Amino acid sequence: MLSRRTLLGSAALAGASAVSGRVQAASIPEAPTMDKTVMQPPLHPSAGPDYQPVVTLNGWSLPFRMNGDWKEFHLVAEPVTREFAPGMTTHLWGYNGQSPGPTIEAVEGDKLRIFVTNKLPEYTTVHWHGVILPCGMDGVGGLTQPHIKPGKTFVYEFEMKHAGTFMYHPHADEMVQMAMGMMGMIVVHPRDNLPPPVDRDFVFVMSTYRIEPGSYLPKVNEMTDFNMWTWNARVFPGIDSLPVRLGDRVRIRIGNLTMTNHPIHLHGHKFKVIGTDGGWLPETAQFPETTTDVPVGAVRVLDFTADNPGDWAFHCHKSHHTMNAMGHDMRNLIGVPRKELAAAVGKLAPDGMVMGNTGMAMGNMEMPAPDNTLPMMTGSGQFGPIEMGGMFTTVKVREGLARDDYRDPGPYQFPKGTVAYEVASAPEPVRRSDGAPTQVRTQR
């Protein structure tokens, strides 16, 4: 345990070296900031009770300091720029340099003191979604506390009575502030071993945005027609893969702060949902599945054993949620001969591209797009275009990864003869035209 803490110390130092802004008073802890969008190594605790830390997808955990028996964190609400994927940067609001904000990790029974400084142009509060706490710490502006005006710092103090996975987000002008990306995850590790610890523990929050092609700011008044479907404010191919060692017990904690549900589907494995933001599910209520719906404003915790090596797709099953920005008011051009389409397009848009006459498959086309606009379907694998965007990534199950190694292990090396292949000579399929069943029932 001691060796792990030493490792963590260096990580915390690295975090502190990236501190931005001045410490306003000696009594207020520093507010570390993050300028990277790649997944940061897990932050092992430097003080207080020990725990197996989580890894935040394309994110990081917020360092803390001990002050007596209080764990002190400092969140700064501020405008940030976030890269959704290489080629697209957005202007959001977030915490400590990124949106979503850093994951706050604690242990069941910890006493937390969280300083919140508001550097937004309007007031804010922080609501600790799912955490059971005194009413005055619940962060509902106007109802349980005065709003935190721009430039002001408030402090929240409460005890983490329950282990589990929770979220944090503003409860002041929350429609706008959440549409601008103000959110983060809270992971409270159990004091005992229930649920049992795992080898790899991933966490992310889902958020959606409406960003017009060529623009940088989300349209905060959009309620339904979103075009950027993100995990931790990243879209495929900007979402890191989830590398796990063959045989690892894996936990994935998913929060949903979008305005719709997301059926999350994992290939190659079956998992059990073991927890929500309300707590742990009794074992009798857990059942195996490969897709679980994460409702709006809820958390789902999935556990599985990575026993099937390979590169496994892991995504939201709403097909348009695995697309990046696309127009929705489009005619279906399937069935129009390419020549006729080309004639019309050529006249109207000499530089335009002809597509859509057989479907939308276009992963290997170089599509010119407005500035700061990602192709709607993108990413490529070892066999060609993946044609995915949005809420899509892969779980990469490999033998022999190091314990805290979260680097991308590269494409899966398929054992010979284990990949679907083309039949050498395939005649036209034989069809029966009399409508009689093809299976002849044996007479008893």
Add this chain to the structure above:
Amino acid sequence: MQGTIRLAALAAALALAGCASFSADGGMSAVADIAGHITGKEVASVRGDDDAERVRAATRRLLARPLSADAAVQVALFNNKGLQAAYSALALSEADMVEASLPPNPTFSLMRISGDGALEAERQVAGDILALATLPLRSEIARERFRQAQLKAALATLRLAAEVRRAQVRAVAANELVGLLVEAQSAAEATAKLASKLGETGALNRLDQAREQVFYAETTAELATARRAAGSARERLIRLMGLWGDDLNFRLPDRLPALPRRPLSQPFVEADAVGHRIDLQVARLELTALATALQLSEATRFVTLLDLAGLDRKTVEPDGRVIRERGYDVQFQIPIFDGGEVRVRQAAETYNIAFNRLTERAVTVRSEARDAYRSYRAAFDIAGHYAREVLPLRRIISEEMQLRYSSMQVDIFALLLEARQRLASRRAAIDAVRDFFLAEAELSAAVNGGVASGEDSAQQTASALAPSND
């Protein structure tokens, strides 16, 4: 007989003093100077076969290439028969001048009466002494009238040049619009076909098919209208250029020339106009002629007719006696009842009318010059605004829409909608450039003469006020 000879000698002496002769070119050199200086074109009165041959060759050369405004003006100056008629009228007025500058012809009369064996013969030479005495004055008036006629011919030249310039600009603009609509129609046709194909695959209902096809239908109608207008504009230009037969196959440029880099700066446009305007010079000469006429009236107010006749009469009496008588006869008319006042008043008032007309003309010319310059500047700014602001913005919109189409953000029919809006802007831009070149011709006319007829300028104002922004 001696008296008669003396009279004739007097008449001859006076005639030499005021006599004018015919010029070699019927007065055209002055016209060519004025009109040529302003238009920069050759002005020719076509009289003989040689002239006709030369003009023919020059016209052929000019018509071989796409016809610029300058070339059109030159062709018109050579071939417009109305203008040639005006030049012939000038030659005619030269004859009038020559006539007016000659002394009055003497009257000879011979009388022979016989009866009852008697015979009376009388010879008489009579001349209008007053007319002879006022010959220098009359001849001066005639010269002024001729000079006026020359200016009028120059004015007719400038008017034609301005008309041709306007007609050429209108014809080219109309052609450019046709070109634009042809382009638009072909895009509209392609998308209309796509719409009907989408109807066949089941992607487009009847309502939406109709919506997507109506642009094609409308553009087709607009193209037909534009073609008709372009045909009319071309015919008008043809009429002004006086062309027919094989000459009608000339080509017009595809588009109007680019705007000049910067507009003409004319701070003294009023003064220039007052100094240059031919119609003003005509009015000024009119006034001079009338002033001379008034002098004439003053000079002759008390005696309006002074006929002096030399008489030589021979009488043979019945008895064979011959009596010979010589003498003279003076007849003069004195305006007793009005003392010549009526004629003097008439002349004076005619002069006053001309004076006021000239002043009015000068006021109008100043105003027209200011107005034309302001319109010119405004037209330059508007056309420049289209070229610098509107069209580049349309280009950006077009590029961005194409990017959005390529990245599947917008439907192909959104491109069609954008194309319609772009078309409207490009039409307005063509109109603006056309209006600039019309205003330029107008400015030149306002400074030099050749202002358009009322109908034309009304048309132009209307189109400038309401640019077609369909």
